[in-house]
């Protein structure tokens with residue numbers, strides 16, 4: 001029995017398997033070194049970074065919700081300078097495809113981050129976080145508006161030769177419209193979904209359960225919605241999609257791929273168990289053998305009526 | 306590689322008042338665990354009570370490779386954990402986190418409030434076996450909030466209850482000695498803050514074990530961060546990585 005082929009071409013990028021660790025749920029990478037062999041991953045996306053270091057939101061930052069969790073970390077991060085001097089050297093000993101999740105408080109900041117990092121050879125692509133619901137007042141994010149999405153992607157596209165992936169918020173009315181504007185702006189791919197805006201209240205104190213009041217919902221609770229959004233987007237745009245939202249099993253991975261994702265990302269599952277991604281890769285391989293699927297690339301968007 | 310491992314519950318004890326202990330046998334853990342360290346335990350699964358919960362190391366019996374988790378039922382997760390029985394398996398990660406710093410030159414004072422007794426159970430045993438001078442102050446609301454009385458009778462322990470139905474009557478801070486000590490404390494924030502303030506203007510150092518809601522316990526989610534004074538100013542520092550034990554002077558207490 002020959003092994004199924006898990007490799008996937010994603011524009012210029014060639015992933016050896018379709019499982020990527022998502023941004024913000026796997027740290028910068030070094031934290032996981034004692035838990036998994038980072039070389040076994042299809043790819044890795046670092047925690048979102050702004051130009052300057054940020055302290056993030058006060059505590060409490062997370063809360064468990066039915067079948068998921070709510071978070072408002074507030075993109076605590078070390079800033080681009082330390083990222084370059086401390087994190088990138090760490091990654092030199094690994095071959096895993098590395099994406100950097102880029103955050104910004106305004107359009108200019110996204111540009112400044114990419115500008116600063118554009119010549120770093122160890123970085124394989126930039127994932128532009130147009131969707132973090134935590135930072136701006138009221139949880140507003142750039143990818144709620146087609147024009148802002150277009151403008152930001154367009155302004156970054158010219159700076160760097162590396163692939164630009166637009167990471168979008170699912171908390172919108174027409175994902176198709178936002179996806180199209182990212183594509184028009186020059187995005188090489190789209191990551192969908194980031195967390196859904198959500199909240200929880202302590203009925204005794206009548207206070208929000210997390211300090212930021214609004215947060216992002218992730219985990220299995222959002223999987224059916226995330227899958228539907230990936231499906232809809234795949235029918236609209238030509239650029240490839242990184243699908244995510246509540247993935248924790250081989251079945252979840254294959255569902256996203258059949259719905260139209262080329263590769264997938266693992267978020268919350270890796271918070272719950274640092275080895276989740278590796279277990280998932282192994283079980284995808286097993287599941288493919290059982291279902292007699294030979295090449296995962298052939299399944300992308302191959303839904304039957 | 307470190308990972309979640311399925312460990313069998315070898316014994317279970319109910320203390321009353323919603324306190325329980327679970328016992329496990331694992332030499333790898335008992336060989337390296339030290340008071341201050343904690344474990345992440347999967348109480349539910351990915352679809353229900355998704356987040357693993359943190360629990361400190363309680364007693365350790367190295368000769369039998371047995372360790373104990375001591376906890377209070379306060380919500381869903383601890384309720385589920387309380388329903389496991391001898392022979393059941395739970396998934397455990399750890400030990401993780403840092404250690405309480407023992408001082409060989411000063412007298413060590415351990416201050417525990419309620420379920421904050423956990424780390425000092427094994428610490429007392431270690432200090433005694435190494436002939437290091439220490440006193441344990443252990444306070445609770447009333448007698449039924451104080452556990453491990455037999456075990457602790459081997460050590461220099463001062464019991465304090467608010468009702469006075471066991472040991473001394475009043476609050477722990479009314480009984481603390483003045484002087485130059487190495488203080489280690491674990492319990493409700495308000496108690497640890499008072500202990501810190503009691504020694505703030507003395508030569509004593511005070512180390513506190515902080516709690517915060519946790520996601521991963523592995524340092525990747527930044528969910529557990531709290532305000533800590535660092536050389537670069539006040540920062541949000543991860544309790545699970547840089548802690549849970551911190552110098553009380555570095556804690557921003559009004560959080």
Ligand SMILES: Cc1cc2nc3c(=O)[nH]c(=O)nc-3n(C[C@H](O)[C@H](O)[C@H](O)COP(=O)(O)OP(=O)(O)OC[C@H]3O[C@@H](n4cnc5c(N)ncnc54)[C@H](O)[C@@H]3O)c2cc1C
Pocket residue numbers: 343358359360361362375376377378379380381382383384420423515516517518519549
């Ligand atoms: C490093 C560390 C070590 C700990 N050691 C022990 C121990 O040895 N024994 C023990 O009984 N408890 C310990 N705790 C607290 C324990 O983790 C919580 O009581 C438990 O997670 C609550 O889970 P639950 O689902 O039952 O409660 P939930 O329904 O999640 O919450 C019930 C109540 O507990 C509070 N709570 C929830 N999570 C935490 C948390 N991580 N820290 C503090 N409060 C929390 C909530 O705010 C709420 O008021 C420790 C916490 C930390 C951070």
Ligand SMILES: Cc1cc2nc3c(=O)[nH]c(=O)nc-3n(C[C@H](O)[C@H](O)[C@H](O)COP(=O)(O)O)c2cc1C
Pocket residue numbers: 022023024025047048049071073075101129132167193194195217218219220222244245246247265266267268269526527528
């Ligand atoms: C604690 C936490 C931190 C996150 N940080 C980021 C981030 O920095 N940048 C980003 O684009 N997405 C971030 N996300 C979103 C995840 O990458 C992912 O899109 C989302 O959680 C949905 O996937 P999941 O259900 O598999 O977790 C974060 C999510 C969580 C739970």
Ligand code: FES
Pocket residue numbers: 518519520521522523524525526527528529530543544545546
């Ligand atoms: S619990 Fe995730 S970083 Fe501490």
